[in-house]
Amino acid sequence: MAALQLFLLGAVCLLSSSLALPLLQEAGGMKEPQWEQAQDYLKRFYFHGLKSKEVDSLETRLKEMQKFFGLPITGRLNSHLIEIMHKPRCGVPDVTEYSPLPSSPKWTSRVVTYRIVSYPFPTQNLSPVRVDQIVAKAFNLWSKEIPLHFKRLRLGIADIMIGFARGAHGDASPFDGPGNTLAHAFPPGPGLGGDAHFDKDEHWTDGSSLGINFLYVATHELGHSLGLDHSSDPNAVMYPTYEHVDSQNFKLGQDDIEGIQKLYGERSDSRKR
Ligand SMILES: [Zn+2]
Ligand SMILES: [Zn+2]
Incomplete structure (x- = not known):
């Protein structure tokens, strides 16, 4: 039966x-x-x-x-x-619609500005001060490799506006609560271009406790803000799915470095080892 x-x-x-x-x-x-x-x-x-x-x-x-x-x-x-x-992942598509125009948007100015407009809830593990530090660290990982300088603005409109939002937040890609989509960012350009949004409903951490490592996701999203697409290389920061990483030893993958240098060239000063 x-x-x-x-x-x-x-x-x-x-x-x-x-x-x-x-x-x-x-x-x-x-x-x-x-x-x-x-x-x-x-x-x-x-x-x-x-x-x-x-x-x-x-x-x-x-x-x-x-x-x-x-x-x-x-x-x-x-x-x-x-x-x-x-798996939790970035909200940016892996394969985008075919476009007849080959386009790899990038910033044309050597100084790119950013502003952090909102933060995760203070009750979470990540204080605004830590968010500021981690965003600066993420920018630094990229700027070590390319001749761009990232300048933080406290007011007004910056090239890259960074914020935490929940659900629908004024663009075509609403967030979805904890898990699944963690964040997304727009390729360089005016308006929303370059902006990076993080899902406020995730449990963001600085890597010292369980949750989503903000350094990893911020570095990934800023890669999009600078013009990179997703990489198929599992060792690349631009790989679309999220894996837990150790913040201490976190660095860009070879594929990330090659990708970003293809867009902007190499950094020539002493900061580059
Ligand atoms: Zn992504
Ligand atoms: Zn958004």
């Missing part, structure tokens, strides 16, 4: 998911909510990135995701992909 019920349940699951999404599923019981989550993830982070009228199907997006993470390109959802989809 129990075996029969299980069999019927399995048959119903298989039927409903195959109706919703033929082709994509590897053998095994994938449940409907997982499909919906996966579709949502693929729509947010993987545009088709194709030049012509090739069908913008979920299968194409799955292939883009598999390509990005260096996995076998099957166009089928499996547990490994679902595991990646559940």
Whole structure:
């Protein structure tokens, strides 16, 4: 009896998911909510990135995701992909919409200004003073490698406006509460360009306690603010998913350094070892 019920349940699951999404599923019981989550993830982070009228199907997006993470390109959802989809991550897409114009926006001035406009809640582990220090440290990690100088403003409009926000906060990418999307930032440009937003609902820390390491995420987001996209290199700070890191030994990866120097050139003074 129990075996029969299980069999019927399995048959119903298989039927409903195959109706919703033929082709994509590897053998095994994938449940409907997982499909919906996966579709949502693929729509947010993987545009088709194709030049012509090739069908913008979920299968194409799955292939883009598999390509990005260096996995076998099957166009089928499996547990490994679902595991990646559940990791906390940056809100910036990994593969963006195909654009006919090759563009790598960057700052053209050697002095780039920033301003920290808001902070996480004071009850959290990260005081405003620590936030200021960590943001300065994150900027320093980048400026050690390139001939840019970052200058902090206390008032007015800076090139890079940095803040903590919850839920919908005035751009097209609302935050989603604790976990999942941690932050996002915009490529260099006027207005929102260069700005970096952090989800106020995360448990931000300076790395000394459990939670999301703000130094890591700030360095990553400022990489976007300077014009970098996501990297497929798991050792790069610009890798899209979050892993816990030790703040003491935290540094840019070789891929990050090469990427940023491609945009701005190398720093020539004594600060560069
Ligand atoms: Zn990112
Ligand atoms: Zn935002």
